[in-house]
Amino acid sequence: MTWLILGLTLLAVVWGWRHPRWLIPFVLIAQPLEISRTWFPHVAFLEKLGAFVGVIDLARIFALALIVYALYYWLRGKSAGSEAWDSPYLQAVAPGGLGVRLKQNPLLLWPLAYILFGLLSFIWSVDRLHTLTAVARLGILWLLGLAVYRLLKGNRDFWPVAGTLAAVATVLAALGVYQLFSKHYFWLGEVYQGLGRFNATFVDPNIYARFLILGSLATLAWLLFTESRSGQIAGYAALLLQVLALLGTGSRTGWLAFAVAFVALLVLVPRRSLLVLLGAGVLLGVFMLYKNPEVMSRIWDLKRGFWAASTERAYLLKAGWDMFVHHPLLGVGLGGFQEMMLTKYAKLIQNGVSLSHTALMTTASELGIIGLGITGVFFVFLFDYLWQARRLYKISVSQSERAGYALLTFFAVLAVTVIFLSAQGEGRFWEDPLLWVLLGYLGALNHVGGVS
Numbered sequence: 001m002t003w004l005i006l007g008l009t010l011l012a013v014v015w016g017w018r019h020p021r022w023l024i025p026f027v028l029i030a031q032p033l034e035i036s037r038t039w040f041p042h043v044a045f046l047e048k049l050g051a052f053v054g055v056i057d058l059a060r061i062f063a064l065a066l067i068v069y070a071l072y073y074w075l076r077g078k079s080a081g082s083e084a085w086d087s088p089y090l091q092a093v094a095p096g097g098l099g100v101r102l103k104q105n106p107l108l109l110w111p112l113a114y115i116l117f118g119l120l121s122f123i124w125s126v127d128r129l130h131t132l133t134a135v136a137r138l139g140i141l142w143l144l145g146l147a148v149y150r151l152l153k154g155n156r157d158f159w160p161v162a163g164t165l166a167a168v169a170t171v172l173a174a175l176g177v178y179q180l181f182s183k184h185y186f187w188l189g190e191v192y193q194g195l196g197r198f199n200a201t202f203v204d205p206n207i208y209a210r211f212l213i214l215g216s217l218a219t220l221a222w223l224l225f226t227e228s229r230s231g232q233i234a235g236y237a238a239l240l241l242q243v244l245a246l247l248g249t250g251s252r253t254g255w256l257a258f259a260v261a262f263v264a265l266l267v268l269v270p271r272r273s274l275l276v277l278l279g280a281g282v283l284l285g286v287f288m289l290y291k292n293p294e295v296m297s298r299i300w301d302l303k304r305g306f307w308a309a310s311t312e313r314a315y316l317l318k319a320g321w322d323m324f325v326h327h328p329l330l331g332v333g334l335g336g337f338q339e340m341m342l343t344k345y346a347k348l349i350q351n352g353v354s355l356s357h358t359a360l361m362t363t364a365s366e367l368g369i370i371g372l373g374i375t376g377v378f379f380v381f382l383f384d385y386l387w388q389a390r391r392l393y394k395i396s397v398s399q400s401e402r403a404g405y406a407l408l409t410f411f412a413v414l415a416v417t418v419i420f421l422s423a424q425g426e427g428r429f430w431e432d433p434l435l436w437v438l439l440g441y442l443g444a445l446n447h448v449g450g451v452s
Contacts, residue, residue: 005039009058013065021157023066024148024437025164030058031434032172032211035201063144063433070147105446107385107439108145110378114430115139117370118334125333126340134335141436148440153447158408161441162218169215170238172208175200176245197250206426209246209254213422214415214434216242217261220277221411224269225404239277243284253425260421261414268390268410313357313425319345320356323365331368340365359423359430379420385442386413405445412442 016023030036040056115138118131125131152158179185179198202208216239223235246254262281266274323332323340332340341354356362363371386409393406416438423429 003041006041006056009040009061013061016062016065017069020069020151021155023062023069024151024157024161026062027059027066027144027433027437028161028164029168030062032168032208033058033201034203034207059433064140066147066151067140067143070150071143105149105443106381107378107442108142108149110374110381111138111145111430111436111439112142114367114371114374114378115142117367117374121330121333121336121367124330126336127333127338130335130339131333138430141431141433144433145436145440145443148437149443149447150440152441152444156444156448158441158445158448159222159404162221162408162411166215166218166222166238169212169218169242172200173212173215173238173241173245176208176212176248177241180244180248198245198248200245204426205249206251206254206422207428209249209251210257210419210422211434212242212246212249213254213258213261213418216246216258217265217411217415217418220262220265220274221407223273224271225407240284243281247285251422251425253422257418257421261418264414264417265410268386269393269407315345315348315350316341316353316357317361319348320358320361320365324361324368327365327368329368329370331364331366331371334366337362337365355427357425357427359420359427362427362429382413382416382442385409385446389413405448409442409445412438412445416442 012026016026034057036058037055039058115135118138119135122128122131122135152161176198179200185198197205199205199208202211219235219239219242223232223239226232226235246258262274262278266278319341320337322345323337337356338354341349356365360372360375363375367374389406389409393403393410396403396406416435419432419435419438420429423432429435
């Protein structure tokens with residue numbers, strides 16, 4: 001059965017290549033379906049390169065399909081010279097190729113610098129095999145961001161991308177709300193049922209919470225833009241489901257990230273409707289505490305101290321800080337954190353957890369001050385996009401195309417910020433495919449909309 005499902009998925013990939021407008025939505029639809037790793041066969045020999053390297057899931061398949069599509073038409077375009085293409089998608093990736101002026105696209109330039117420095121760390125890495133594996137994985141994700149940039153730069157379909165994210169988050173939120181009221185948990189539900197948490201199609205409720213936040217930000221961007229009555233009704237209904245499900249995930253880092261993003265959006269777009277939504281969110285929070293008291297217990301856990309509520313993060317941070325102190329400039333090498341935990345810091349391990357749960361500490365321990373510096377410069381350029389979009393929004397007519405570009409930039413920059421904040425609780429930042437989709441999206445918005 002697993003091989004049959006794989007074959008059907010590959011047929012869907014071929015269909016996507018023939019209808020490329022669907023390739024980016026396919027990636028967004030597949031991303032949250034982590035449950036799909038149970039649908040496909042594992043490639044056992046690849047498991048030797050690291051945990052989950054041999055895992056096949058829909059997200060990986062469709063991301064690779066998008067990259068292959070872009071690479072194929074780049075190579076074909078290079079060989080065909082000035083050959084004309086009928087499709088705007090082909091025009092985007094063929095003439096001029098995949099090459100971009102990276103100085104004009106810093107949100108791809110600085111992550112590339114991070115990856116290249118990670119490759120250089122092979123020289124001093126404590127785990128050279130995992131360094132190469134990490135570089136290969138990040139390199140593929142970088143190509144995903146580049147492919148998204150090139151395609152969107154050519155066809156300018158920006159709202160459908162945000163709309164797809166909002167729609168998928170709404171469907172997944174409905175699954176979460178169903179679990180909230182029915183107490184019927186599915187797929188890994190036995191892991192979280194005692195805590196009153198649910199995870200829909202994800203392995204981890206924290207990642208589920210992250211996706212719901214990204215969908216809610218896309219929904220908010222739409223609500224701030226549309227004047228359609230039916231569009232507003234659909235948007236508010238979707239937002240209600242998304243926030244209810246988010247509150248039920250029990251993700252403390254997710255709640256914090258959403259609060260930060262919402263307040264930032266309120267500062268950027270000071271509208272009365274957002275204040276009303278803030279009040280409604282507080283009321284929903286009170287309702288959730290009444291309906292699901294287990295959620296309240298997770299908040300009270302923090303009264304015992306952050307580390308008492310999260311013992312594994314305490315020793316992981318302690319070990320990561322020690323790695324950084326002893327290798328401050330260069331770190332222990334990309335992908336070397338777990339090897340150090342399993343060897344030098346093995347006595348600290350509890351509950352078998354040896355992977356870093358804090359993205360910033362991962363960078364500090366593995367790539368040192370230089371890695372942190374590259375990450376810092378990346379965020380300087382990211383937030384510059386935000387301030388430039390704010391200027392654009394102020395001088396734009398409401399509901400104009402330029403106002404739409406500004407709102408979508410707010411959504412995408414805040415979404416990247418949410419990924420970073422939540423990654424301090426579960427560790428996945430540069431490794432998150434959605435991050436790279438958003439970076440390609442922002443690059444295309446900047447090129448087409450003149451956001452920065």
